[in-house]
Amino acid sequence: MRTIFYISDGTALTAEAFGKAMLSMFPLKVEHKTLAFIDSLDKAQQAVARINKAYTDSGERPIIFHTFVSVDVKRIITSSRGSCYDFLDYFVAPMSKELGIPAQPKTHRTHGIQENGIRESYDFRIEAVNYAMANDDGSNVSDYDEADIILLGVSRTGKTPTSLYLALHYGIKAANYPLTEDDKLENLQLPKVLKAHRHKIFGLTLDPQRLHEIRTKRREGSSYASLQQCRYELNEVEKMYRREAIPFLDSTRFSVEEIAAKILAETNIERHRF
Amino acid sequence: MRTIFYISDGTALTAEAFGKAMLSMFPLKVEHKTLAFIDSLDKAQQAVARINKAYTDSGERPIIFHTFVSVDVKRIITSSRGSCYDFLDYFVAPMSKELGIPAQPKTHRTHGIQENGIRESYDFRIEAVNYAMANDDGSNVSDYDEADIILLGVSRTGKTPTSLYLALHYGIKAANYPLTEDDKLENLQLPKVLKAHRHKIFGLTLDPQRLHEIRTKRREGSSYASLQQCRYELNEVEKMYRREAIPFLDSTRFSVEEIAAKILAETNIERHRF
Numbered sequence: 001m002r003t004i005f006y007i008s009d010g011t012a013l014t015a016e017a018f019g020k021a022m023l024s025m026f027p028l029k030v031e032h033k034t035l036a037f038i039d040s041l042d043k044a045q046q047a048v049a050r051i052n053k054a055y056t057d058s059g060e061r062p063i064i065f066h067t068f069v070s071v072d073v074k075r076i077i078t079s080s081r082g083s084c085y086d087f088l089d090y091f092v093a094p095m096s097k098e099l100g101i102p103a104q105p106k107t108h109r110t111h112g113i114q115e116n117g118i119r120e121s122y123d124f125r126i127e128a129v130n131y132a133m134a135n136d137d138g139s140n141v142s143d144y145d146e147a148d149i150i151l152l153g154v155s156r157t158g159k160t161p162t163s164l165y166l167a168l169h170y171g172i173k174a175a176n177y178p179l180t181e182d183d184k185l186e187n188l189q190l191p192k193v194l195k196a197h198r199h200k201i202f203g204l205t206l207d208p209q210r211l212h213e214i215r216t217k218r219r220e221g222s223s224y225a226s227l228q229q230c231r232y233e234l235n236e237v238e239k240m241y242r243r244e245a246i247p248f249l250d251s252t253r254f255s256v257e258e259i260a261a262k263i264l265a266e267t268n269i270e271r272h273r274f
Numbered sequence: 275m276r277t278i279f280y281i282s283d284g285t286a287l288t289a290e291a292f293g294k295a296m297l298s299m300f301p302l303k304v305e306h307k308t309l310a311f312i313d314s315l316d317k318a319q320q321a322v323a324r325i326n327k328a329y330t331d332s333g334e335r336p337i338i339f340h341t342f343v344s345v346d347v348k349r350i351i352t353s354s355r356g357s358c359y360d361f362l363d364y365f366v367a368p369m370s371k372e373l374g375i376p377a378q379p380k381t382h383r384t385h386g387i388q389e390n391g392i393r394e395s396y397d398f399r400i401e402a403v404n405y406a407m408a409n410d411d412g413s414n415v416s417d418y419d420e421a422d423i424i425l426l427g428v429s430r431t432g433k434t435p436t437s438l439y440l441a442l443h444y445g446i447k448a449a450n451y452p453l454t455e456d457d458k459l460e461n462l463q464l465p466k467v468l469k470a471h472r473h474k475i476f477g478l479t480l481d482p483q484r485l486h487e488i489r490t491k492r493r494e495g496s497s498y499a500s501l502q503q504c505r506y507e508l509n510e511v512e513k514m515y516r517r518e519a520i521p522f523l524d525s526t527r528f529s530v531e532e533i534a535a536k537i538l539a540e541t542n543i544e545r546h547r548f
Contacts (some may be wrong), residue, residue, distance in 0.1 A: 002373075011535035017291035021341065021362060022369055025377040032546035036539045063372065067295065083372045087361040088295060095296055098337065098357045099276075103299040111531040122529055129435045133410070161403045164438050168530065255396055256442065257385040261285035265310045272306035 002030045003054040007047055007066040007077055011111045012036040018087050019065030030063075038068075044076035051080040069105040124273065128167035128174075135175035136160055141193040144175060148269060150197055151176040153204035154185075154233040155224075156214045158251045158259060162204070165256045170264070171273045179237055188240040202263055203241045203248030208234050210252050276304045277328040281321055281340040281351055285385045286310040292361050293339030304337075312342075318350035325354040343379045398547065402441035402448075409449035410434055415467040418449060422543060424471055425450040427478035428459075428507040429498075430488045432525045432533060436478070439530045444538070445547045453511055462514040476537055477515045477522030482508050484526050 004023065006015040012034050023030065033054075035047050054062045064082040068074035078084045092103050134140050135147065137160065144150060149166070151159045151174060159176035166172040183191050194201060206214075208231040215225035223229055241248040247266055251259045264271050278297065280289040286308050297304065307328075309321050328336045338356040342348035352358045366377050408414050409421065411434065418424060423440070425433045425448060433450035440446040457465050468475060480488075482505040489499035497503055515522040521540055525533050538545050 011531050013531055013535065014291060014295040017288060018295075018361065021288040021292075022365055025362070025366060025379050026369070026373055026375055027378055028373060028375065034545045036535050061372070085365060085369070087292065087365065088299070090364060091296055091359055091361065092299060095300070095359070098335070099300055099302060101300055101302065104301055105299050111529055111535075125530070126432075126435055129438065133434060136407070158400075160407060161400055161442065164403065165442055168435065168439055168442065255385055256399070257285050257287055261287065261310045261385075271308045 001058060002028065002060045003051075003058065003062045004030045004032050005047075005051055005054075005062055005064045005066075005082065006032070006034040007038055007064060007068075008036060009039040009068050009070055009073055010037070012067075013111050015065045015067045018067070019063070019085070022065070022085070038073060038077070039070065041072060041076060044073045048076060048080040051077075051082045055081045125168060125171040128171045129164070131173040132163045132167040132175070135173075136163065138177040140175075141177070144193070144197045144200070146173055147175045147197065147200055148173045149175070149202055149263070149267065150194065150200050151204060151263075152179060152194070152201050152246070152248075153206075154179050154211075154237055156211060156218070157204040157206045158256070159204055161256045162251075162259050162263070165260045166263070169260065170271055172264075172269060179233075185233055185236045188236045190240065190244050190246075198244070198246070201246050202267060203237070203246050204259070205234055205238055205241070205248055205250050207250065207252040275332060276302065276334045277325075277332065277336045278304045278306050279321075279325055279328075279336055279338045279340075279356060280306070280308040281312055281338060281342075282310060283313040283342050283344055283347060284311070286341075287385050289339045289341045292341070293337075293359070296339070296359070312347060312351070313344065315346060315350060318347045322350060322354040325351075325356045329355045399442060399445040402445045403438070405447040406437045406441040406449070409447075410437065412451040414449075415451070418467070418471045418474070420447055421449045421471065421474055422447045423449070423476055423537070423541065424468065424474050425478060426453060426468070426475050426520070427480075428453050428485075428511055430485060430492065431478040431480045432530070433478055435530045436525075436533050436537070439534045440537070443534065444545055446538075446543060453507075459507055459510045462510045464514065464518050464520075472518070472520070475520050476541060477511070477520050478533075479508055479512055479515070479522055479524050481524065481526040 004019060006012045006019050008015045016034060038044055038047050051062050051064065062082040064084040066077055066084060066086055067088050096103050135143055149172060151163055153159050155178055163174035163176045166174040177194060208227060211230040211234065212225060212227040219225050249259065249262055278293060280286045280293050282289045290308060312318055312321050325336050336356040338358040340351055340358060340360055341362050370377050409417055423446060425437055427433050429452055437448035437450045440448040451468060482501060485504040485508065486499060486501040493499050523533065523536055
């Protein structure tokens, strides 16, 4: 099997994003290895030894996706027996020409917080995480004035992971509110506490069979997990979304990244806050 | 000011990762716009209109980072007046040659969950998020057998955001345990509940001045937030980390991405679980 190495003198998150996007175009089973913070000649030599060993062990040439600021460290990596890909290198010249300024590579600029002003934007995300935690699962309905968005849905439709992702990745203050039997699901009305915040509400729903599977893992054999109950809850909730003209998304086939991106696309909430 | 557009027929997360890494090399103030799910000729035409308007309004040529599966949609975008960059396009031919197979572009493969087996790996991450939520702030010390890592630290040193990031991004089950006055901070011992899990523990610490600022935002003027108290707590905790040979990180200058990547690099916890 091919070994794919993601290597960088920083977090290697950019190398991973680049490499995974490339590999997604090829139907291929591979093994992934990330070598992060390779920021000395010594560490680079060790990385090269691992790359060359992977080649010897498997007989297949490893693929290397890398991003480096240090030219010396990069030179060592590209001297390995792997097949090396560096998108920054290729695009830096045309980019520089278009922008009319020379490149000034600096370590940890992409995923770091050391730059002027970035400190503040980092706090921004952490504050959003604190908000999401304090407003998870309808625990704190008094803070909805502060919310950028309030996710609504029955139990286990992905509200919590989506709220946390929106906070961590985008710095968006996402509360979430669970619709339960306490809200009298039959002929469900929009809960009173939400009425004043209607414009911020976004609904999540799911395929009943999928919800049944998820709930079964949690409480096998319970009426809560039964397909019948899942069908009933989702049906009542979707009727309410439609009646109240609340935008909603069936998250069955989507990852948390996709759910978040779709919500932002549909609500026009700004993705770039920092 | 230059407008930077990130455009894709998917989430545009890859276009953003690519573009932001490129831009990090240029000291330049820009405006960011993401156009996600541009998956029809109609939407592509609208995107082109926005690009061209940004040009006319600012007099500066917009920069377009894009990733598309549909060739027809891509052609419309590249007919805009923006300066277009597509790293997939450039690398697909050499990549295909190296792998010995043709590219088979499919929408939503990078950040989607529709592929065989990916459903399971998606559940994996969501389960890790559920674990992190249930084991936040020392709330559930009975489940530590299941933990991949247990983050330790005094209040407001970044334990919760780091746990959630590890869960959401890597599917790692991260618990976190707060060291408080209840643990008798003077001559602090490793709390009893943690002793059996010593090999999974990772400590966080922070610069006292920074902790003082963070706590002041939370409870201004309290003794909890005083610089003296922050110094005292951090000092006792760091002494304990050293005495007990617990690996730890001063997170003051790092983003949550960097903290997570550094913890994984230091503990050798596998980054690629799905």
